[in-house]
Structures are given as C-alpha cells and as structure tokens.
Amino acid sequence: xxxxxxxxxxxxxxxxxxxxxxxxxxxxxxxxxxxxxxxxxxxxxxxxxxxxxxxxxxxxxxxxxxxxxxxxxxxxxxxxxxxxxxxxxxxxxxxxxxxxxxxxxxxxxxxxxxxxxxxxxxxxxxxxxxxxxxxxxxxxxxxxxxxxxxxxxxxxxxxxxxxxxxxxxxxxxxxxxxxxxxxxxxxxxxxxxxxxxxxxxxxxxxxxxxxxxxxxxxxxxxxxxxxxxxxxxxxxxxxxxxxxxxxxxxxxxxxxxxxxxxxxxxxxxxxxxxxxxxxxxxxxxxxxxxxxxxxxxxxxxxxxxxxxxxxxxxxxxxxxxxx
Amino acid sequence: xxxxxxxxxxxxxxxxxxxxxxxxxxxxxxxxxxxxxxxxxxxxxxxxxxxxxxxxxxxxxxxxxxxxxxxxxxxxxxxxxxxxxxxxxxxxxxxxxxxxxxxxxxxxxxxxxxxxxxxxxxxxxxxxxxxxxxxxxxxxxxxxxxxxxxxxxxxxxxxxxxxxxxxxxxxxxxxxxxxxxxxxxxxxxxxxxxxxxxxxxxxxxxxxxxxxxxxxxxxxxxxxxxxxxxxxxxxxxxxxxxxxxxxxxxxxxxxxxxxxx
Numbered sequence: 001x002x003x004x005x006x007x008x009x010x011x012x013x014x015x016x017x018x019x020x021x022x023x024x025x026x027x028x029x030x031x032x033x034x035x036x037x038x039x040x041x042x043x044x045x046x047x048x049x050x051x052x053x054x055x056x057x058x059x060x061x062x063x064x065x066x067x068x069x070x071x072x073x074x075x076x077x078x079x080x081x082x083x084x085x086x087x088x089x090x091x092x093x094x095x096x097x098x099x100x101x102x103x104x105x106x107x108x109x110x111x112x113x114x115x116x117x118x119x120x121x122x123x124x125x126x127x128x129x130x131x132x133x134x135x136x137x138x139x140x141x142x143x144x145x146x147x148x149x150x151x152x153x154x155x156x157x158x159x160x161x162x163x164x165x166x167x168x169x170x171x172x173x174x175x176x177x178x179x180x181x182x183x184x185x186x187x188x189x190x191x192x193x194x195x196x197x198x199x200x201x202x203x204x205x206x207x208x209x210x211x212x213x214x215x216x217x218x219x220x221x222x223x224x225x226x227x228x229x230x231x232x233x234x235x236x237x238x239x240x241x242x243x244x245x246x247x248x249x250x251x252x253x254x255x256x257x258x259x260x261x262x263x264x265x266x267x268x269x270x271x272x273x274x275x276x277x278x279x280x281x282x283x284x285x286x287x288x289x290x291x292x293x294x295x296x297x298x299x300x301x302x303x304x305x306x307x308x309x310x311x312x313x314x315x316x317x318x319x320x321x322x323x
Numbered sequence: 324x325x326x327x328x329x330x331x332x333x334x335x336x337x338x339x340x341x342x343x344x345x346x347x348x349x350x351x352x353x354x355x356x357x358x359x360x361x362x363x364x365x366x367x368x369x370x371x372x373x374x375x376x377x378x379x380x381x382x383x384x385x386x387x388x389x390x391x392x393x394x395x396x397x398x399x400x401x402x403x404x405x406x407x408x409x410x411x412x413x414x415x416x417x418x419x420x421x422x423x424x425x426x427x428x429x430x431x432x433x434x435x436x437x438x439x440x441x442x443x444x445x446x447x448x449x450x451x452x453x454x455x456x457x458x459x460x461x462x463x464x465x466x467x468x469x470x471x472x473x474x475x476x477x478x479x480x481x482x483x484x485x486x487x488x489x490x491x492x493x494x495x496x497x498x499x500x501x502x503x504x505x506x507x508x509x510x511x512x513x514x515x516x517x518x519x520x521x522x523x524x525x526x527x528x529x530x531x532x533x534x535x536x537x538x539x540x541x542x543x544x545x546x547x548x549x550x551x552x553x554x555x556x557x558x559x560x561x562x563x564x565x566x567x568x569x570x571x572x573x574x575x576x577x578x579x580x581x582x583x584x
Contacts, residue, residue, distance in 0.1 A: 047426075052430050075430055103428070104431055
C-alpha cells in the first residue's frame with residue numbers, strides 16, 4: 001500500500017529550479033532513503049512534503065491527502081525533523097516535548113505516556129529536566145528526533161537525522177529508525193552512502209533537483225560494483241610502475257603519486273566494470289621485485305557514484321519506469 | 324483552540340524564563356513609580372499655589388487634585404508604553420524564524436490564526452501584568468482623597484491603556500513577523516508607533532484631511548479615556564486597529580510559506 005506519493009514535483013525559487021519534476025512513492029512501513037549531495041534538493045522536497053512550503057507544480061500526497069489542499073490532515077499524520085532541530089533553547093527537554101505533543105493534537109490523557117515513550121526511544125530520559133540550551137549538539141539532535149516521534153505519527157520525515165552525532169549515537173539512531181519501520185513509514189535524507197545501505201529499504205538518489213536513480217541499496221551496490229578502485233603502495237620508480245600497471249588486463253586508468261622520501265609511491269588503479277584484478281596487480285608487482293607495502297580495494301565515495309550516475313552511465317541516470 | 328492554548332502557554336513560559344519580561348516590567352514599574360511621585364508632588368504644589376491665591380482673592384480653590392493626578396499619570400504611562408512595547412514584541416516572530424522553530428509550528432496541525440492569537444494574547448497578558456503594580460498607586464491616591472473621585476475615572480483610564488497597549492502590541496507583532504532580525508523589528512516598530520502617534524499633529528487644524536488624521540491617531544482617543552470618557556468611536560477605533568493588525572499578521576505568517584527562498 002502506497003503511503004507517500006510524489007508526482008512530477010517541481011519547486012523553483014525565481015530562476016533556480018531546486019526540485020525538478022521528481023516522482024517517487026513510498027510504501028507503508030518502508031524506510032526510504034533520500035540520498036544526494038548538499039544542495040541536491042533533498043531539504044526542499046521534504047519541506048514540500050511537510051506542508052512547510054508549496055510546490056511550484058506537481059503533486060504530493062501523504063496517506064491519500066494532498067499536501068497542499070489538505071495540509072492540516074497531512075500535518076496531523078507526519079513527524080518532521082528539519083535540518084536544524086527546531087528546539088526552544090530556554091525550555092527543558094520534557095516541557096518542550098509536552099508542548100510539541102500539545103500542538104500535535106495528542107489527547108491530554110495520553111500526553112504523559114507519549115512523552116515518556118519518545119524520551120525512552122531516543123534515550124534522553126536522563127536529560128528530561130535539563131534546559132535544551134545546556135545540551136550538546138548530539139543531545140539536541142536526539143531531542144529533535146523525540147519531537148518527531150512524540151505524537152506517534154504515521155509518516156516520519158527526517159532531514160539528515162545523524163548529522164552532529166558521534167559514531168556510537170549514529171548507530172543508536174540507525175537502530176531506532178529501523179525499529180520504527182513497519183509501524184511507521186519513514187523518509188530520511190542523508191549524504192552518507194553507508195547510512196542508506198544500513199537502514200533503508202529503498203533509495204532515491206537525487207542530484208541537481210532530479211531523480212538519478214530509484215532502487216534498493218543492494219541493487220545500487222551491484223550496479224556500482226564496476227567502479228572499484230585499487231590502491232597500492234610500492235617502492236618503485238614512477239614511470240615504469242605506471243606502465244606495468246596499465247598493462248594489466250582490466251586496468252582502466254592508472255595514476256601514480258610520490259608518497260615518501262624513500263622512493264615509495266602510491267598508485268591508484270581504476271578497474272573496468274565487474275572485474276576484480278587485485279591478485280593480478282599483486283602478482284605483477286612482486287614479479288618485478290618491487291617491495292609492496294599495501295594493497296587495498298577502495299569503495300567508491302558518494303561523489304564517485306554521482307559521477308557514475310550522472311555522466312559515465314547515462315542509461316542508469318533514468319529512473320526506472322516502474323517507480 | 325488547543326493549539327491556541329499550547330502557543331499561549333509556551334509564550335508565557337518564554338517571557339518568564341527569559342530575562343526580557345523581568346527587565347521590561349522592572350524598568351516600567353520603576354519609571355512609572357518615579358513619574359507618579361513627580362506628578363503627585365507637582366499637583367500638590369499647584370493646589371497649594373491655587374489655595375494661596377484663593378485665600379488672597381477670597382475665592383475657594385476649584386482644583387480636582389485626584390483627577391488631575393490620574394490624567395497626568397496616565398498621560399505619562401502612554402509615553403512609557405510607546406518606548407517599552409517594541410521591546411516586548413520585537414522577538415515574537417523574528418526569533419522563531421531565526422531559530423528555525425517556525426518550521427515546527429508551521430508543519431504542526433495548528434492554524435496560522437491559532438499561532439497569531441496565542442502570541443498576541445500572551446503579549447497582551449504580559450502587558451497587563453506590567454500594569455498591575457500601577458494599581459497600587461491608584462489605590463494609594465484613592466485612599467488619601469476626600470471626597471473619593473468616581474471609580475469610573477480609573478476604569479476608563481485602564482480600559483484606555485489596555486486598548487492603546489493592545490493596538491501597539493498588534494502592530495508590533497505584525498512588524499516582528501516581517502523580519503528575522505529582532506533589532507530591525509524593534510526599530511521599525513518604534514518608527515511605526517511614532518507615525519501613528521503624531522498623526523494628530525494638526526490637532527487644531529480644521530478640514531476633512533485634518534479630522535481624518537486626527538481620528539487615525541492612536542493617542543487622540545486615549546485622551547478621552549484618561550478623562551473618564553469611554554467614547555464609542557474610540558472603542559471602535561482601537562478594536563478595529565487590533566483586528567486589522569491581527570489579521571495582517573495571520574496573512575504575513577501564511578505568506579512565509581511563499582516568501583521563503
């Protein structure tokens with residue numbers, strides 16, 4: 001069952017088109033990841049979905065209600081964590097959550113129970129009496145998360161929920177989000193690739209306001225496996241090493257850089273799609289008698305994936321018609 | 324309705340945990356007490372002078388001391404309010420916009436009207452709390468007056484000061500909704516107050532334009548109230564002034580969705 005449906009959504013700020021005719025849908029109980037670099041249009045899309053700003057054209061519906069025409073009905077059903085947690089610095093955590101529960105129409109008799117639940121889920125119960133301005137960035141972020149959960153909404157929209165958290169907290173928050181799926185539909189944005197593969201059922205990759213791909217994290221990873229890189233650290237003269245590595249079948253592009261004073265260099269080899277040539281690289285270097293210090297496969301960064309999706313592989317840049 | 328109450332309670336809480344309320348109320352109380360003292364001794368001196376004159380020329384003194392004191396005191400209050408209300412309203416929306424909490428309010432299932440009324444009535448409540456200590460001076464005045472002046476005088480004066488304050492607060496919160504910067508909000512509010520204040524500059528001029536301007540001046544109607552007169556035209560003026568700016572604030576908050584870039 002489709003909970004969130006976005007069709008040809010476009011938002012222009014004067015001459016700049018921040019979101020350009022994007023379409024996607026989210027099923028009930030699913031976690032959808034919204035992946036893209038800064039300025040890709042993630043925040044704008046989320047703001048339109050939450051009724052914070054209207055779209056220039058196109059439609060978006062949550063639980064069957066149009067986000068523009070039935071804004072109040074939509075706002076009853078969503079929890080939203082903006083980029084910066086929308087907290088009042090001079091309120092205590094508990095009174096802030098009580099306030100949010102009230103403006104989100106939580107019945108008075110359920111308020112206490114809902115606030116306690118949100119405090120527990122985000123693990124900030126020990127800070128309930130603390131003024132928000134005295135909390136660290138990570139705690140503030142968790143208060144922001146608690147605020148998005150306090151009325152037990154059907155759809156939870158999280159704009160970069162793990163920004164500003166330390167690694168331990170990031171793991172906790174990812175667990176929390178996974179735990180919420182099923183009973184809630186979740187849309188979260190991020191620019192961190194592992195976050196998507198760890199938490200999301202489906203990913204929308206967005207770049208320059210356009211959807212570059214919609215798929216499951218597994219499919220995306222296999223699709224992008226071609227973009228493997230190998231990095232080696234060797235003591236060898238630069239030019240002969242470059243020639244040697246370039247001759248290995250499957251090597252796509254080789255760059256060699258001087259790394260240390262004792263003649264060490266690092267070489268980066270980009271490989272063709274679907275070929276693992278790490279053993280051939282090792283064999284070639286050892287055969288020449290060059291001392292090999294390190295050899296490792298480097299997974300692609302998000303920026304590389306974007307290059308891949310938007311330039312190299314034009315076919316993949318189209319969203320699949322089923323979405 | 325529930326959204327309105329939630330906003331109202333939050334605003335009141337905000338006023339009293341931040342130092343603003345205490346500083347503003349404190350300064351207001353201190354200044355109003357000082358002016359009450361000055362006015363009282365002034366009026367007493369005046370009445371002595373009148374009595375001396377009366378004795379010399381064999382005429383009884385006719386000065387209405389308590390009435391004179393009240394009128395002068397409430398006149399000074401209006402000037403104090405002119406300076407103090409911009410400080411109460413400057414942050415009402417500007418701060419929410421700057422801190423990003425407006426995003427929370429506007430994505431919650433509450434209407435713009437609930438937000439605006441909650442905030443406006445909270446500022447009016449704080450204003451009324453600020454006026455509360457002045458009742459002490461009035462009680463003092465009445466306790467020492469013989470004969471006791473009519474209470475109508477006090478009720479009219481307080482009604483006037485609340486209506487005047489309400490009007491300025493409505494205008495001030497509207498201006499605060501236009502900017503993210505508290506300081507700009509305060510300066511613009513003060514400038515706007517001065518304009519609606521001095522519209523009756525042609526107080527003694529005649530002609531249609533002059534009488535329209537006189538009617539529009541926010542202080543003109545106030546004078547009647549301090550004389551103990553509750554004039555319907557004044558009442559209508561202030562109530563419509565408040566409604567107009569509450570309505571404009573609702574429109575302004577609503578238009579934030581479009582203005583944002």
